[in-house]
Amino acid sequence: MNDSVNLKKTVLHAYHVSRNANMASFGGYSMPLWYETGAKAEHLAVITAAGLFDTSHMAVITISGEGAFDLLQHSFTRDLNSCVGSSQAPLSKGRCVYGLFLETDGTVIDDAIVTELGAGRYMVVVNSGMGPVVSDHLRKLATAGVSITDHSDMIGKIDLQGPRSALIIEQVLDRPDAVLDGLSYFTCRGDIFGERGSDVTLGGSIPVLLSRSGYTGEFGFELFTALADTENVWRLILEAGEPFGITVCGLASRDSLRTGAMLPLSHQDIGNWKFGQTPWSFVLPKNGRGATFTKQFVGADSLLGEPDSYTYGFAGYDPRKIPVTESSRVVDADGSEIGIILTCTTDMAIDRVGDDRQRIVSVATPAAEGRPGDFRPRGLCCGFIKTNTPCRIGDKIKLVEGRRTLNVEIREDIRPNRTARCSMQRMRSKSEERETRA
Amino acid sequence: MKELDELNLPGDLYYTKDHEWALKEGDTIKVGISDYAQDQLGDIVFVELPEIGTQFERGDEFGTLESVKAVSEIYMPISGEIVDVNSELEDAPELLNEDPYDAWIVEVRPEDEDQYDELLSSNDYLEILKG
Numbered sequence: 001m002n003d004s005v006n007l008k009k010t011v012l013h014a015y016h017v018s019r020n021a022n023m024a025s026f027g028g029y030s031m032p033l034w035y036e037t038g039a040k041a042e043h044l045a046v047i048t049a050a051g052l053f054d055t056s057h058m059a060v061i062t063i064s065g066e067g068a069f070d071l072l073q074h075s076f077t078r079d080l081n082s083c084v085g086s087s088q089a090p091l092s093k094g095r096c097v098y099g100l101f102l103e104t105d106g107t108v109i110d111d112a113i114v115t116e117l118g119a120g121r122y123m124v125v126v127n128s129g130m131g132p133v134v135s136d137h138l139r140k141l142a143t144a145g146v147s148i149t150d151h152s153d154m155i156g157k158i159d160l161q162g163p164r165s166a167l168i169i170e171q172v173l174d175r176p177d178a179v180l181d182g183l184s185y186f187t188c189r190g191d192i193f194g195e196r197g198s199d200v201t202l203g204g205s206i207p208v209l210l211s212r213s214g215y216t217g218e219f220g221f222e223l224f225t226a227l228a229d230t231e232n233v234w235r236l237i238l239e240a241g242e243p244f245g246i247t248v249c250g251l252a253s254r255d256s257l258r259t260g261a262m263l264p265l266s267h268q269d270i271g272n273w274k275f276g277q278t279p280w281s282f283v284l285p286k287n288g289r290g291a292t293f294t295k296q297f298v299g300a301d302s303l304l305g306e307p308d309s310y311t312y313g314f315a316g317y318d319p320r321k322i323p324v325t326e327s328s329r330v331v332d333a334d335g336s337e338i339g340i341i342l343t344c345t346t347d348m349a350i351d352r353v354g355d356d357r358q359r360i361v362s363v364a365t366p367a368a369e370g371r372p373g374d375f376r377p378r379g380l381c382c383g384f385i386k387t388n389t390p391c392r393i394g395d396k397i398k399l400v401e402g403r404r405t406l407n408v409e410i411r412e413d414i415r416p417n418r419t420a421r422c423s424m425q426r427m428r429s430k431s432e433e434r435e436t437r438a
Numbered sequence: 439m440k441e442l443d444e445l446n447l448p449g450d451l452y453y454t455k456d457h458e459w460a461l462k463e464g465d466t467i468k469v470g471i472s473d474y475a476q477d478q479l480g481d482i483v484f485v486e487l488p489e490i491g492t493q494f495e496r497g498d499e500f501g502t503l504e505s506v507k508a509v510s511e512i513y514m515p516i517s518g519e520i521v522d523v524n525s526e527l528e529d530a531p532e533l534l535n536e537d538p539y540d541a542w543i544v545e546v547r548p549e550d551e552d553q554y555d556e557l558l559s560s561n562d563y564l565e566i567l568k569g
Contacts, residue, residue: 022439022480033480038535039506040481252480252506319484323509346483346506378529379483404509 010056011156011230021250027128029057032250040348040379043256045247046216047349047364047419050162052237053249055215055222056230059131060151061124062193063138067146068120075101075141076114079285079294084186091116096186096213099283101126101134102299106274110134111266111283113213117191123209123224125157127266141298155192156230160237161220161257163364163419164244166427169210169221171240172202180428183212185421192224203236212424215254217261219419219427259382260347260415262313269311269342269384274302276309277390279412310390311342314397315360316381316408319346328401330385339387341399350415351377364417381406382414439477442567446473448539452515452557455566459539460515460557466522467554468542469515471503474567476538479505482531487523488544494518496553500544503534516553518546 007030016023021032032054034042045051063071073080078099082088091097096115100108110130115123126134131152138148160169170176179189179200188211190200198207209224225233238246255265262279264270270278284303285294293300321344322328330339350362353372360380365371391397395410419427451459457475461468476482484504494500499511500520522545527533533541548554558566 020439033507038481040483040532256506320486320504321509346504348481348483348506 008057008153010054011227012054012056012234015231015234016054019248024251026251027057029128031057033252034250035248037247039250039252039256042247042249042253043348044363045245046162046218046220046249046253046257047362048163049245049247050160050164050168050220050241051216051247051249051253052234052241053159053161053251053254054234055157055159055254056155057128058157059126059128059134060155060157060224061126061131061135061138062117062122062149062151063124063146064121065146066120067143068122071138071142071146072114072122072124073295073297075138075298076112077102077283077285077297077299078114080114082285082294093118094187094189096188096211098186100270100275101137102275102297102303104298104302106299106302107272108266108270108275109137111264111270113211115188115211117193121193123193130266154227156225156227156233158223158225158230158234158237159214159216159220160223160241160246161214161216161218161249163219163422163427164241164246165220166424168237168241168244168246169202170428172236173210174201174204179210180424183210183424185212187212192226203232206233206236208233214420215263216257217263217415217418217420218257219422255343256345256347259343259345259384260350261418261420262414264384265343273386274308275299276307276311276386278311279313279384308388310339310387312385312387312391312393312410313412313414314383314385314399314408315347315350315411315414316399316406317352317357319348319379319381320404320406321346321381322399322401322404322406325401328399330387331398331400332391333396333398338389338391338397339385341383341385341401343383344381344399345383346379347382347415348379349377350380351375352380360414360416362415362417364419366417369417380414381408382411385410440473442564445477445564445567446539447560447564449560451539451560452554453560453563454513454515454557455563456513458513458515460554461542462554465547467516467518467546467548469544469546470542471512471534471538472563473538476535479503479507479510480535481506482534485527485531485534485543487525487528488520490520490523492520494520494546504531512543514546515557516546517549519549521545521547 016032080091131150135150190198190209211222486502494514
């Protein structure tokens with residue numbers, strides 16, 4: 001593939017090329033779409049075993065100093081005083097939270113995961129190419145004494161995702177029990193930014209920041225490393241993962257996995273339009289029934305009151321997709337045009353079952369919960385639409401582009417039986433692992 | 439991603455610039471997609487086939503391929519009538535990736551046999567791919 005000379009390369013670029021990856025431009029980087037295994041096998045591997053992704057194109061910003069907390073409270077949609085778990089506890093060291101940075105008019109600059117590294121120290125992970133944009137935005141809002149550092153292209157990031165991720169990472173971690181015990185969903189350990197070095201290392205001495213998070217809907221980790229260590233960490237995990245069926249995965253499977261998991265892609269499913277009613281509206285710090293917010297923040301005033309757009313997940317009835325173009329449209333049962341398509345892809349691990357082909361099951365659905373013995377999914381088209389009128393879950397709508405029309409259903413969720421929130425204990429237990437493999 | 443010199447472009451087949459292949463077998467012609475096409479598309483997850491008996495002109499869209507990347511049209515290398523379709527592809531679209539020359543898509547009774555001689559040889563097709 002002839003990459004434009006202007007495209008940036010991640011530190012793992014030579015590996016991707018050596019593995020004959022199909023490379024394409026994404027967010028200003030030359031990134032692998034899939035390897036010789038193919039996107040379907042990569043997608044399935046993350047659901048049934050484990051996949052390894054180079055996500056070093058993601059941008060990392062750190063914020064520290066007195067006023068760092070106040071800056072995030074003012075600029076980030078989540079209320080850091082009440083955002084963790086069902087008890088809405090404050091953010092604390094080693095906890096991560098997902099939210100948005102907005103303009104004052106309520107449009108989305110980018111989404112982010114904010115992690116508290118220590119007292120007054122935060123890591124903010126934003127999208128490819130967004131490091132300078134978000135850090136400039138934050139600098140304009142910051143008070144004196146806040147230090148904002150854009151680490152774009154200075155940090156390596158590797159995602160290990162899938163139900164066997166714990167069994168693999170414990171092979172390479174130094175002191176795995178100490179690191180993994182109690183590492184629940186959206187928590188992290190280790191630190192690659194502090195002066196004292198990381199208390200999490202792998203391969204004998206390589207410092208990493210290990211976060212139990214990801215962008216696939218499946219159990220797994222995001223690992224942050226110094227640039228000089230990234231290739232070593234990648235190789236160590238690949239070697240350790242081989243007996244567990246680890247598969248190197250590209251961005252195509254990352255996209256189909258995240259869509260099936262109902263996760264948005266910034267600048268595609270959320271973006272430079274006013275944030276409306278969406279599956280991700282939990283990022284707003286609603287007070288009680290939602291008439292007010294628990295804090296004041298940039299963009300808050302424009303988001304009170306009725307939304308002017310509605311975003312929904314959908315799933316179709318076979319793998320056929322609609323190309324998302326200027327002319328693709330969403331049409332309701334009466335034939336009225338109601339909106340546009342944001343994302344349309346195929347989750348290749350799911351299909352509809354039963355005589356009426358209504359119920360969606362996944363390759364990970366236990367037989368006891370309805371997966372047929374001879375289940376061979378063909379995949380289902382799925383994605384997100386944005387409408388100008390509210391729809392209900394279960395509504396049947398049509399996606400139209402040119403001569404092609406697809407019937408799809410508005411869904412609250414798409415791929416069932418995801419593992420992202422499964423307990424560490426369960427995922428480290430090999431007997432359980434054998435069951436999920438069966 | 440295959441390099442051009444890694445592509446399998448059998449010399450006994452004829453090709454189009456839209457990356458279909460054609461092969462005369464008796465008085466009909468089998469049509470499929472080239473190794474280059476399947477490699478570029480990535481995993482093919484769905485194949486939409488035409489009805490048997492449909493008449494198409496050369497260059498008409500006669501079906502679509504759904505890959506993980508995109509929805510792609512497939513075009514008639516020659517004018518003619520669809521006399522058979524490879525319905526195996528409906529349940530196993532991955533056959534197109536595994537062996538695009540064994541996995542023919544449609545069989546056509548040509549309207550004008552001369553059109554077959556106007557198709558590209560494997561060498562001519564490779565030259566077009568080289569750009």
